[in-house]
Amino acid sequence: MLGITGFAFFLLAVFLLNVTPGPDTAYIVGRSVAQGRGAGVVSALGISAGCIVHTLATAFGLTAILAASATAFTVIKIAGAIYLIYLGVRLIFAKHEDVDQDVQKSAQSAPKSLHQLFMQGFVTNVLNPKVVLFFVSFFPQFVAADSQHKTLAFLLLGAAFIAMSTAWNSFVAWIAGSVTQRFSGKPGIKKWMDRGVGSAFVGLGIKLATSHQ
Numbered sequence: 001m002l003g004i005t006g007f008a009f010f011l012l013a014v015f016l017l018n019v020t021p022g023p024d025t026a027y028i029v030g031r032s033v034a035q036g037r038g039a040g041v042v043s044a045l046g047i048s049a050g051c052i053v054h055t056l057a058t059a060f061g062l063t064a065i066l067a068a069s070a071t072a073f074t075v076i077k078i079a080g081a082i083y084l085i086y087l088g089v090r091l092i093f094a095k096h097e098d099v100d101q102d103v104q105k106s107a108q109s110a111p112k113s114l115h116q117l118f119m120q121g122f123v124t125n126v127l128n129p130k131v132v133l134f135f136v137s138f139f140p141q142f143v144a145a146d147s148q149h150k151t152l153a154f155l156l157l158g159a160a161f162i163a164m165s166t167a168w169n170s171f172v173a174w175i176a177g178s179v180t181q182r183f184s185g186k187p188g189i190k191k192w193m194d195r196g197v198g199s200a201f202v203g204l205g206i207k208l209a210t211s212h213q
Contacts, residue, residue: 050124
């Protein structure tokens with residue numbers, strides 16, 4: 001389908017990434033705790049809007065740069081696979097106090113309007129270099145080098161990523177006062193979630209770095 005490969009694994013990886021508490025989760029939970037569920041949902045929508053920018057940049061930017069060179073596309077995929085392995089290793093050996101501290105800081109900060117919450121989530125996501133690197137390294141792993149529809153493939157992957165992230169982040173905002181805080185407040189649970197996602201990224205990176213496609 002449009003040169004997309006391993007779409008089921010892509011969906012699984014996105015799901016695991018979403019359910020692992022991180023900076024976005026901390027921001028959404030903090031705002032939900034401080035200003036209510038609506039504030040958390042708006043914050044989540046701002047983050048999703050930022051992901052739309054990254055999706056468009058990846059789809060049109062990478063396609064334009066790599067369209068004339070299958071070799072360049074392969075180099076990008078190998079570099080991306082190495083970066084995924086790096087992310088996975090960091091998750092596996094990560095410390096687990098930062099998210100709780102971020103939640104507390106966000107919850108204690110001054111109340112903001114819904115527009116401010118949306119823009120803060122949007123700007124923070126768009127300007128985060130780690131998010132840029134993730135999109136550039138993650139998406140090409142699921143698009144065949146010889147695909148004639150790379151732009152559409154990237155857009156479809158981005159749409160799936162954004163839909164799943166928006167749904168999960170909105171869910172997090174809705175239950176932030178109970179379940180999410182319990183998960184983020186237990187280092188043991190977060191540790192194994194991080195290790196699971198990290199192992200998936202390492203495995204994916206190794207598989208794709210050694211594949212012949």
